[in-house]
Amino acid sequence: MELQFAEIIPKTGPMLWGALYTIFVGILACCVGILVGTVLLLLRNSRWWLLRSIATVYGSFIRGTPALVQILIFYYALAPLTGVNIGPFTAGIMAIGFNSGAFVAEILRGGLSRIPKGQWEAAEALGLSKSKVWLKIILPQVFNSVIPLLVNEFTMVIKITPLLSTITLVELTRASQMLYNETFRPVEVLGLAAIVYFVICFSISQFGEYLQRRSLKYRV
Amino acid sequence: MTFDYSAIWDNRDILFEGLMNTLLISGISIPVGILIGVFVCLLRISRSRLLRWPAIVFIELMRNIPLLIIIFMVFYALPFYGIRLSGLTTGLICLSVYGGAYFAEVFRGGVEAISQGQFDAAKALGLKYGFYMRRVIFPQIYQYVFPPGTNIALTMIKETSLLSMITVAELTYAASDINGRTFTPVETFATIAVIYWMLSTLFLKLTQMVQVRIDVETAKPAAALR
Numbered sequence: 001m002e003l004q005f006a007e008i009i010p011k012t013g014p015m016l017w018g019a020l021y022t023i024f025v026g027i028l029a030c031c032v033g034i035l036v037g038t039v040l041l042l043l044r045n046s047r048w049w050l051l052r053s054i055a056t057v058y059g060s061f062i063r064g065t066p067a068l069v070q071i072l073i074f075y076y077a078l079a080p081l082t083g084v085n086i087g088p089f090t091a092g093i094m095a096i097g098f099n100s101g102a103f104v105a106e107i108l109r110g111g112l113s114r115i116p117k118g119q120w121e122a123a124e125a126l127g128l129s130k131s132k133v134w135l136k137i138i139l140p141q142v143f144n145s146v147i148p149l150l151v152n153e154f155t156m157v158i159k160i161t162p163l164l165s166t167i168t169l170v171e172l173t174r175a176s177q178m179l180y181n182e183t184f185r186p187v188e189v190l191g192l193a194a195i196v197y198f199v200i201c202f203s204i205s206q207f208g209e210y211l212q213r214r215s216l217k218y219r220v
Numbered sequence: 221m222t223f224d225y226s227a228i229w230d231n232r233d234i235l236f237e238g239l240m241n242t243l244l245i246s247g248i249s250i251p252v253g254i255l256i257g258v259f260v261c262l263l264r265i266s267r268s269r270l271l272r273w274p275a276i277v278f279i280e281l282m283r284n285i286p287l288l289i290i291i292f293m294v295f296y297a298l299p300f301y302g303i304r305l306s307g308l309t310t311g312l313i314c315l316s317v318y319g320g321a322y323f324a325e326v327f328r329g330g331v332e333a334i335s336q337g338q339f340d341a342a343k344a345l346g347l348k349y350g351f352y353m354r355r356v357i358f359p360q361i362y363q364y365v366f367p368p369g370t371n372i373a374l375t376m377i378k379e380t381s382l383l384s385m386i387t388v389a390e391l392t393y394a395a396s397d398i399n400g401r402t403f404t405p406v407e408t409f410a411t412i413a414v415i416y417w418m419l420s421t422l423f424l425k426l427t428q429m430v431q432v433r434i435d436v437e438t439a440k441p442a443a444a445l446r
Contacts, residue, residue, distance in 0.1 A: 063420070065416040186293075193289055202280065
């Protein structure tokens with residue numbers, strides 16, 4: 001079969017919107033992920049055993065179940081359980097964000113372990129309150145040191161977004177599915193989608209590697 | 221609301237078959253993925269540009285395109301070229317190749333962690349490339365490769381759930397099937413989430429046991445040397 005991109009190109013408008021939508025969803029989900037990850041980090045370092053174990057169990061559950069199942073749970077099971085009817089958009093962003101949060105928490109934990117003990121002692125010696133120590137001294141340093149890894153996590157989030165096509169969100173994968181059902185040219189359409197995903201993820205991950213190199217240089 | 225677990229219990233054979241398929245797919249694709257990973261890693265660390273570049277391109281393609289798109293391409297696009305694969309075959313091929321790229325990067329990290337002196341010494345002893353890679357370098361990389369390798373294997377187990385989209389009757393597909401017929405989303409999806417969770421926890425426990433044994437074995441000769 002010969003490739004006929006000329007026939008497909010004029011109809012790729014929805015795919016372009018799908019690609020933008022993918023990035024948009026990715027950014028929102030990543031924000032949720034960072035929020036959840038930070039909360040998990042705080043829980044993990046909490047004084048109470050119960051809060052610590054909640055964070056541990058949460059991490060184990062998220063990392064032990066497929067993202068697809070988590071998305072399906074958020075979409076199909078949350079409404080009957082809680083009575084709150086959230087649409088596919090909110091469900092998808094929440095599912096991916098909560099998924100990513102567990103991984104962000106691991107990244108942050110790595111960053112936290114690199115904070116020298118003197119920072120804690122100095123902050124305590126200055127008489128700062130516990131919340132001030134975390135918000136003004138520890139967390140800024142942690143985030144600063146893990147920015148390259150967070151950028152990589154963003155590509156992971158982008159790579160999960162195709163799963164949202166199962167809950168009727170029209171992002172890039174769903175848009176291309178609709179296009180090849182219409183034109184019956186899956187080779188070209190899926191090839192195009194793969195190229196778009198590659199360009200998005202590759203540029204982000206290269207940017208992450210650039211940040212990593214720069215931060216290494218900066219430190220030395 | 222009330223929970224109705226009878227729908228799950230009545231359909232337990234479907235769930236069981238789904239679980240068996242999930243285990244089968246991951247049981248085949250993880251070892252095959254490791255083999256592909258070793259092969260691609262050897263290409264990736266080779267001196268020759270002609271061998272190295274295809275490996276780099278392959279790894280970057282696999283790492284930057286979502287697995288779902290790759291699965292769809294193999295399943296929906298290949299028939300146009302006369303290759304018609306069943307859902308199960310598609311899944312096995314895609315998962316092993318996809319995992320292979322990630323394993324290759326892990327193995328490369330392991331080989332790069334080995335000090336240059338080991339390579340120099342092996343070469344100075346006149347060992348052939350295949351021999352020293354197999355008997356000198358690779359036995360040493362276990363400790364570096366094992367933890368990230370376990371993670372990738374676990375990810376592969378979880379990614380088998382994507383195959384439900386191309387009608388492979390694995391665990392997630394079984395759940396969607398039951399949900400479609402009985403409309404008990406909370407119970408079905410909670411059940412398979414717990415099954416997946418137990419599966420991964422079991423897998424992690426098993427690999428930890430293996431890890432401990434490897435650590436003991438690698439520690440022995442070092443202690444003897446001291």
